[in-house]
Amino acid sequence: MPRSAQWAGIQRVAKKAHRLRCAVVLGLTAQVVVVFPAPLASATDGSKGIACSASALIRAINVANASPGADTLRLAPRCTYRLLADPGTGNGLPAITSQVTIQGRGAVIRRDPAAPPFRVLFVSDGGDLTLSRTTIEGGIAIDCPNEGVGVCGGGISSLGKLTVNNSRVRANKVASDVAVAAGGGIATGGDDGVGTAVLVDTEISGNDVAYEGSTAGFAVGGGLFSNGPVTVSRSRIFKNRVRVSADTQSSAFGSGYAAFASATVKKTIISQNRSDAPGGDAAGALTNGATEPTKMMVIDTVIRNNTVSAPRGEAVGGAVATPGLISLRGVEIVGNEVAALEGGTAYSGGVHIGQPVTVVTIEGSIIHNNAARTSGGGSARGGGVGNANGGTVSITRSRLEGNEVTAGGVGVAQGGGIFTATGTTSVFQSTVSRNRADDGGGIYKESGTVSLEDSGVKQNVPNNCAPPGSVPGCFG
Known part of the structure; x- marks a missing residue:
């Protein structure tokens, strides 16, 4: 934890x-471009x-x-x-x-x-x-x-x-x-x-x-x-x-x-x-x-290509990290990274839910190609979304794709798409696909509750959900 x-x-x-x-x-x-308009013809006041x-x-x-x-x-x-x-x-x-x-x-x-x-x-x-x-x-x-x-x-x-x-x-x-x-x-x-x-x-x-x-x-x-x-x-x-x-x-x-x-x-x-x-x-x-x-x-x-680094420490939420209330609607979260090398702990390459009181809603968004990385026997969890400390997250009409968790050959790498511990994670009308970890390529549920409704978890590596049977409606 x-x-x-x-x-x-x-x-x-x-x-x-x-x-x-x-x-x-x-x-x-x-791109959002700052454009300076033409000078005003006259001034007032x-x-x-x-x-x-x-x-x-x-x-x-x-x-x-x-x-x-x-x-x-x-x-x-x-x-x-x-x-x-x-x-x-x-x-x-x-x-x-x-x-x-x-x-x-x-x-x-x-x-x-x-x-x-x-x-x-x-x-x-x-x-x-x-x-x-x-x-x-x-x-x-x-x-x-x-x-x-x-x-x-x-x-x-x-x-x-x-x-x-x-x-x-x-x-x-x-x-x-x-x-x-x-x-x-x-x-x-x-x-x-x-x-x-x-x-x-x-x-x-x-x-x-x-x-x-x-x-x-x-x-x-x-x-x-x-x-x-x-x-x-x-x-x-x-x-x-x-x-x-x-x-x-x-x-x-x-x-x-x-x-x-x-x-x-x-x-x-x-x-x-x-x-x-x-x-x-x-x-x-x-x-x-x-x-x-x-x-x-x-x-x-758009929240993209941001980096969070804490070698020997703890790095969380490459794009977004919150202990409070946050709503993400129509957001693209891409290419962000959390890295806690040298035995550190990395959570949530994309979005990090940080406290039991935290409530996060994600709607109509795409969370893709984010990463959580560690080395030296550390732990990395939640390439896309990490609900790591008992919060509540609702994901609706969204896609979690191509996220990755790596531990450099040793250590722990879990939950390529989603990692949940003690909290509640609800996925509605969404897909979790082509994510990668050492275990729970799509979703890893350490504890807490993960529910799927009209959602697909597929083509994740090495498996879709772990431990086996921990997420109702998720197979493979």
Whole structure:
């Protein structure tokens, strides 16, 4: 059975985040592309044109904060605003404390590589920022904007209202040797779930979160971390990373997006993100740490080619890992991998159900060509779906195909398509086919309940279900 410490740790992060205030349709083939529309012909609401200099932008934000009502700041088209100094706040730009819209018109706001570390933007509690057609780049957070414990929000940290349209948040960093590092690109939400975010047609890429302490800690949310309600639509979250110090019993999870409050992700691609925790615990590209009744909804989305690695430790949920409530509808989960080499434990190349209270619904989706791997006498279970700790999962009108579990010739490799232990797994009008493991190529039921209704389990290697007779209606 997988250790519960990782999921208990996720809940501790949620509590810590409160204190810190940082806290496809199937067959979809087209890439989600961030397109900057043509510049607006005119500006409204007393908008101001901002010269192509960081000092001009800083002055404009200060004026906007001080003026009554909403302000719109129009950046110089395709300008790069280079931030060279931290005024002592940990942020390159003044905190947003009022209602401000920044129309980037293709501009970049970048911390200069020669500058000292600081994040680019901070939205205070009560602030309201709408960011459009802007790139936020190169931020390096040095704090979390409350109490001074942990580090969060390399590019943007928000405790207020944040809306990001047609923009990019890329190549930002968070590193901490104390407790928690969170939100390489964006960290949003604060005490008691204060703070909201909406991201549309936005790209979050190449951000990095590192916990560098010598005792147990957490690296969370490589691209995006949320402790308040968030909606992400028509966006791309890719090539982000979370990592922790080796052999410190630390946890790295949510390399693409880690949510600790209600979240909706739709028509988005989450790809090529990576979680690394040598000798510790690592979990998927998309994680939901929110407690019941808060729920994550994932709709018409592709989650592909993400990697979770924990040699000598435990790696779970290559694509999705959750101890809470999550619904996956019209989702393609493909090419993800969990690897716990050197005698480690790997669960759930695709979707991991992590706690007895976990409820996962999978509908109209395809989970294919994912893998769980170990070596050195370790164990690997659940190439497609792993219900490993007593949760409940319902799979309807879906396909689990070509998933694989391997143990390098020694150790345990079970449940190429589905692995269940102590929980309840129900499969309706679905197929489990062409999956592979050392035993239970289609389904392995260690304990708990697995039921099939109008579903087929076929052409799996070396057998369809194991132990023999453990899954009613499954033969071969």
